[in-house]
Every structure is written in structure tokens, then in C-alpha cells.
Amino acid sequence: MSPDRLSSTFAALADPTRRAILARLASGETSVTELAEPFEMSLPAVTKHLKVLERAGLITRSREAQWRPCRLDAKPLKRAADWMEQYRRFWERNLDNLEEYLRKLQHQEKKHGRKK
Amino acid sequence: MSPDRLSSTFAALADPTRRAILARLASGETSVTELAEPFEMSLPAVTKHLKVLERAGLITRSREAQWRPCRLDAKPLKRAADWMEQYRRFWERNLDNLEEYLRKLQHQEKKHGRKK
Numbered sequence: 001m002s003p004d005r006l007s008s009t010f011a012a013l014a015d016p017t018r019r020a021i022l023a024r025l026a027s028g029e030t031s032v033t034e035l036a037e038p039f040e041m042s043l044p045a046v047t048k049h050l051k052v053l054e055r056a057g058l059i060t061r062s063r064e065a066q067w068r069p070c071r072l073d074a075k076p077l078k079r080a081a082d083w084m085e086q087y088r089r090f091w092e093r094n095l096d097n098l099e100e101y102l103r104k105l106q107h108q109e110k111k112h113g114r115k116k
Numbered sequence: 117m118s119p120d121r122l123s124s125t126f127a128a129l130a131d132p133t134r135r136a137i138l139a140r141l142a143s144g145e146t147s148v149t150e151l152a153e154p155f156e157m158s159l160p161a162v163t164k165h166l167k168v169l170e171r172a173g174l175i176t177r178s179r180e181a182q183w184r185p186c187r188l189d190a191k192p193l194k195r196a197a198d199w200m201e202q203y204r205r206f207w208e209r210n211l212d213n214l215e216e217y218l219r220k221l222q223h224q225e226k227k228h229g230r231k232k
Contacts, residue, residue: 010130014123019199026203074206081204083135084197087142090190091197 005057006083009076012056017041018049022058025072029062035070121173122199125192128172133157134165141175141188151186 012018021035036046050070053059057076061068128134137151152162166186169175173192177184 004132006135007130007132010126014126014130016120016123019122022203026206072203072206074203077200077203078207081197081200081207084193084200087138087188087190087193088197090142090188091194 005076006079008056009058009080012052012058012076013080015049015052017046018053021046021049021053022072025059025070029069029071031067031069121192122195124172125174125196128168128174129196131165131168133162134169137162137165137169138174138188141186145178145185145187147183147185 017039020039024030024035024038032043032047032050035050036043039046050059050061054061057073059070060073061070133155136155140146140151140154148159148163148166151166152159155162166175166177170177173189175186176189177186
């Protein structure tokens with residue numbers, strides 16, 4: 001069974017080097033050699049990461065220019081973010097609870113202060 | 117090297133069964149047996165998925181009740197969504213380009229319509 005698109009996206013993102021490559025490509029397209037520079041990694045190792053990103057549709061490589069620049073493609077990220085959106089109410093509820101707790105704490109401190 | 121938190125989160129999400137478990141837990145805490153029911157999977161297989169989710173901090177298991185209910189913890193999802201947020205401008209730019217393209221197309225169709 002071929003993995004579904006969302007699984008491929010998340011699997012590709014589950015690596016700090018691959019996320020760093022995406023961050024680099026966010027500032028513009030670049031060649032593989034340039035991409036490899038900041039990582040203390042062999043060119044084949046970087047190429048392997050690029051292949052994972054390419055299969056997940058997160059980067060595209062131009063077939064026109066001879067230096068075949070890599071470019072970020074954010075469409076899979078949008079789908080992943082859309083999936084995450086359904087859980088927003090949970091983390092926002094956590095923040096609401098924290099706010100309520102802090103409000104109560106403040107209120108108690110005020111009462112305590114008055115008694116002194 | 118232990119994987120960083122963001123990598124653990126994405127690796128845990130890179131599986132349709134684990135995402136389905138999270139979706140189920142979004143509607144309330146439940147026991148492992150109940151969780152396993154909709155999946156045509158052995159209990160040990162489901163337990164394995166739960167362990168991955170637990171290690172990634174996406175679920176917690178109560179130590180109080182004897183049936184040890186599982187509960188969703190959305191904090192890692194918030195961090196993952198925050199990471200994704202930095203790429204929003206890329207997918208929104210894509211949508212802007214599409215809108216502009218459709219506007220041009222409409223404009224051309226109007227011109228064409230007038231000529232007839």
C-alpha cells in the first residue's frame with residue numbers, strides 16, 4: 001500500500017535536516033551544492049533528503065536550467081496545516097484554562113494583600 | 117541522538133491509524149479496548165500505535181482509573197502548527213496567483229464576448 005499524501009508529508013517533515021532545507025528554500029530557489037554547504041554532510045546524503053522531500057511534493061526541481069534549482073512547494077504544508085486546524089480548539093482551550101487560573105491567582109493575591 | 121520534539125511529533129502523525137486514534141480522542145477520553153474497536157487490528161498492534169503517540173506527548177494515559185483512559189494532548193500539535201505558520205505566506209501567495217489568473221481569464225472572456 002502506498003502511503004497516503006498526509007503521511008508522506010509528515011514523514012518528510014520528521015527530520016531536522018529536511019526542515020532546515022525547507023527553511024533555506026523559503027528564501028529562494030537554489031542549487032543542490034549551495035543547499036548542501038551549511039550542512040556537514042556529503043552531497044549524496046543531502047541528495048537522499050531532497051528525494052524524500054521531492055516525493056512528498058514539498059520541493060520541485062526545475063528541468064529547464066542545467067543547474068536544476070530546487071524550489072519550495074508549500075501545497076502539502078497547506079494540507080497538513082488544514083488537518084491540524086481541527087485540533088486548534090484543544091490547544092486554545094488549554095490557553096483559556098491557563099488564563100482563568102492566572103486570573104484566579106491574581107484575585108486571591110489581591111484578597112490576601114487586603115488582609116495584611 | 118534522541119530525536120527532537122518536532123521530529124517525534126511529525127513521525128507520530130505520519131500514520132493514518134494514529135491520526136484516526138487522535139480524531140477519536142478529540143471527542144473524549146476512552147479506554148484502549150474501545151479505541152481498538154473500529155480498527156481491524158489486534159490489541160497489541162493498537163497498543164504499539166498508542167505508545168508512539170504517548171512518547172510524542174500527543175496522548176496521556178491516566179494512572180488513576182483502573183481502565184487507564186487515553187486522552188488527547190494537543191500541545192505538540194500547537195508547536196507543529198506554529199512551525200507550519202512560517203510557510204503560510206507561500207501557500208497564500210499561490211492562492212493569490214490563482215485568483216489573479218482567474219480574474220484575467222474572466223476579463224478576457226468578457227472582451228471575447230463583446231466581440232461576438
